[in-house]
């Protein structure tokens with residue numbers, strides 16, 4: 001039996017790309033998955049695919065930049081499936097620009113999502129994980145090596 005069977009997992013940024021693939025993979029291994037993101041249409045389509053293939057999944061619209069929204073996501077997962085065992089802290093933005101162009105608005109969006117969003121999700125799941133002495137969390141980072149020009153702020157916002 002898979003060690004993921006019946007585990008409760010939250011995948012943030014699950015409406016596309018790596019997050020969607022991770023959510024599908026966890027559900028295939030028997031986890032009960034809550035997919036999160038802002039795009040409800042895409043989330044509901046992916047959940048429909050997963051449940052149509054026999055997996056267990058639900059979605060919750062949640063904005064990673066908003067701590068209250070992230071706490072509501074964790075509350076939803078806990079009410080729907082039970083305490084959260086696994087957090088895949090994947091929501092993120094990569095807005096490329098040259099440093100010389102000072103795209104301050106984009107930098108702020110990346111800091112709010114990649115850095116604050118990352119902190120919000122961990123802070124929202126950690127109390128219950130600590131209480132149960134059970135935690136699995138994964139996050140993504142880009143190496144500072146990539147921080148030469150257009151990647152600079154993406155790398156900076158990911159290096160916590």
Ligand SMILES: NC(=O)c1ccc[n+]([C@@H]2O[C@H](COP(=O)([O-])OP(=O)(O)OC[C@H]3O[C@@H](n4cnc5c(N)ncnc54)[C@H](OP(=O)(O)O)[C@@H]3O)[C@@H](O)[C@H]2O)c1
Pocket residue numbers: 012013014015016017018019036037038039040062063064065090091092093094113140141142
């Ligand atoms: N692909 C790569 O080569 C690569 C390399 C290094 C790091 N990464 C990191 O890996 C992660 C996934 O990358 P990807 O290529 O799969 O990107 P992607 O397809 O653009 O997916 C990003 C996900 O983040 C979600 N997201 C963005 N802002 C959000 C917000 N404010 N609140 C909630 N969700 C938000 C998006 O969902 P909504 O739009 O529905 O909110 C989307 O589901 C990102 O953190 C990315 O920075 C990727």
